[in-house]
Amino acid sequence: MKKYPYPTLIGSLMYLAICTRPDIAYGVFTLSQYCSNPGIKHWRAIKRILQYLKYTNDYGIKYSKNESFILLSYSDASWLTFKEDSKSLTKGCNIIAGGAISWTCKKQSLVAQPSCEAEYIVASNVAMK
Template sequence: MAYLLEHGFTRGQAGRTLFLRKIGKQLLIAQIYIDDIVFGATLDSLSYGFANEMKYEFEMSMIGELNFILGIQVKQTNEGIFISQSKYAKDFVKKFGMEGKTHARTPMSTSIKIRTNPTGKNIDPTLYRNMIGSLLYITASRPDITFSVGVCARFHANPKESHLTAVKRILKYLSATVDYGIWYSKDSNLTLVGYSDADWVESANDRKSTSGCRFYIGGNLVVWMSKKQNSISLSTAEAEYIAK
């Protein structure tokens, strides 16, 4: 990292391991994870030059075009890039014995609210937390389960059988949609568009609302979020105002 900072790179605001080098109107981006570097540029010559620079300064090799990293699959075509975690999702579903089970059409019921259940049957909290941790990682490419996983994660301190049932429903949905992911089209424009919304008193425990948002560059989804609000909204208008 010190080498990059000494040779024209600056740290990106999105993370401490993201580095940017601007050369006129061109841009070179490098992301470091332990001893791996993923990089790309607006010109192929910048990418090849950076690869040669790294091989000259450090004992490392160029693997080639990125297609898999940290459990995330990357498929690059002339039309765009598709990222998914299908292999990770399949292994996860199989690990917790949900392979071949009846599929669910949605990750969470719209009629049953999950709440604390002091009198409910206790379950293994380690198992529950492992499942939640794995699901949270899958949300890196699956915004469709972000809200459901976030709700279930609220009960990791003292999970009950009813909470585990809700998590298993997410797994049943995931089992039917393991090949889902996010498509980034090369033909998209660079217009930044954001959407936000909120439910009202969604939480059955404290009556707090949940905010949700998505941001697109052109038609490409780049940021998504689901978070319970810090205060209790007294109306749907107030809940939506807080979300924005």
């Protein structure tokens, strides 16, 4: 644990989540909230993500010329994910030709009252990407 500082590992994983590996975005996002005071369970979770990356090294985003060139957008919001500040989690992805071109996973900046308001916020955010 002393050899690899927690914030450095989170930064490296964040780069992967943003640039090439959207499949680890939620885990990295969650673990990044504990940079100032990580516990042993956070270190174990980072180790688990690193093992996952090791065994899925050949995974990637593939685009197909046979797929239609129509923009597909998917979005979801987990209402009241963060109890301490009553905020929701935003997740979304835009796909063209069978491959993702943009994705997001972050805490919403606004406090949504009902669940449908959280869904509306994430849909508008994904549409603007």
